[in-house]
Amino acid sequence: MFRYLIRRLLQMVLTFFGATFIVYALMFANQTDPIQALAGERPITDSQRLALTERYHLDEPFLGQYWHYMKGLLTGDFGISLTNRKISEMMADAWPVTIRLALIAIVIVAIVAIVAGVISGIRRGGTFDNVTLVLTLVVLSMPIVVLAPLARLVFGIQLGWFPPTATRDAGFYELLLPALVLGSLVVATELRVTRSAVAENLRSDYVRTARAKGLTRQRVVGVHVLRNSLIPVVTLIGVDLGNLMSGAIVTEGVFNIPGVGFNLFRAIKTEDGPLVVGFVSVLVIVFLMVNLLVDLLYAALDPRIRYE
Template identity: 70%
Template sequence: MIRYIVRRLLQGVLTFFGATFVVYALMFANQNDPLQALAGERPISDNVRQALTERYHLNEPFIVQYGYYMRGLFQGDFGISLTGRPVADLLDRAWPVTAQLAVMAVVFAALIGVVAGVVAGIRRAGIFDNITLVITLVLISIPIVVLAPVLQLFLGVQLSLFPPTAGSSPSFYALMLPAIVLGAGSLATYSRLTRTSVVENLRADYVRTAKAKGLTRNRVIGVHVLRNSLIPVVTYIGVDLGSLMAGAIITEGVFNVPGVGSALFRGITTEDGPLVVGFVSVLVIVFILANLIVDLLYAVLDPRIRYE
């Protein structure tokens, strides 16, 4: 187990360097005039331009800029945004909000999706299974850019069940509606994955053996079928958690959530390289750790799996 973890961490280091290098290269290649993009239509004097260029090493070759960034990163310095604020301060403000939003979305989607998938798999081809199929297809087919303002209008404005916007310091209740919107697509995927896996496992030999030994139906489904059926779902949750944290740009924009998505969108539009690369670097770490935890959970769900 220890050797496996060490090997995965070493692979994660290579992944981290590769991902940050690609993102930094894309930001470097896309930079026309980040200083002017930051200032908008206001002119920048030559003295200010020269000082900012030297401060952010914009006159250096790309590989030198990347070297400066990685050296500061290993020292715990994420750099200075083009707005003059430390990227670490922006991370401290944005990440807790987005992490809470992503976790709420995953919990909401997993609880409802897994339960619906198990019931649909047990009652295959029944009324509940057909209704679940229609609902999941509708949720998957509607993009967030449409679903978010529609739910905001009906649930937030007309019915007043949730706050229509989160605000600068969102509470748990204020993040519930954005979490529902963000987790809607994942809910549909969890439900279909669980349903398919339950149907396959109900036909497996070990289920027939368990029934032949006299085990009750609830024990067969709750102990044997459910644990094996959750393996593909757990795999998807590990990847989906990082995706939700990275892909919340539209949701955070619609509901005015001051999180990672809003900061990344602002950084991309202003060509703020240090801000974008700093946030993406943390996202890469989240992806690596989430996938490692998912792989380790396999042994918990299925005792036959061993990492030697």
């Protein structure tokens, strides 16, 4: 296990540097004029432009800019955004609300996908299975850019069931509708995967053996079938986290939630390269750590899996 962890950590380091380099290149290599983009239509004096250019090393080659950024990042300094705010302070304000939103979405996804998937797998071909199939296809066919404004208009404004916007200190109820919208990105996929895994495991030899030994149906499904069926679902959690974070850009923008996605969208729009790279760097770290945790959970769910 120790050697496996060392190998994975080395892979994570290489992945982190590769991902940050690509994002940095996309933001800075072909950048037109971020200083003017930030100012909009307002004129910028030559002295202001010179000072900002020196502060952000915009007059240096691309590799020089990347070196200055990584040197600060490795020492815990995320730099200063083009709005003259410390990126670390902006992260401290944005991350708590995004974490709450993602956790609520993940809990909703896990409950709905596992419960509905198990029922569909047990009663495959039945009415419940067919209804969930139609609903998942409808959800999958609606992109988040359509679903989020529609949900806000119908359930937040017209019906008034949920608040149409959420603040930085939003609680569970304010974040429930955005979490439902955000979770819809992945709940349909996980539901179908759970359903397929349950249906396949119910036809396995070990299930027939357990039934022959006289075990109850609840114990066979709850202990044996469910445990093996959760392995592909757990596999999707790491990927789904990335989908939730990317979907949060649209969701937080629609519901005016001042989280990570909202700040990323605004930074991309204003060509605020330091802010974009800073937030994406933390997202890469979170994504890598979650995938490592998912791999370690394999051994807990399936005793046949051992990391040597």
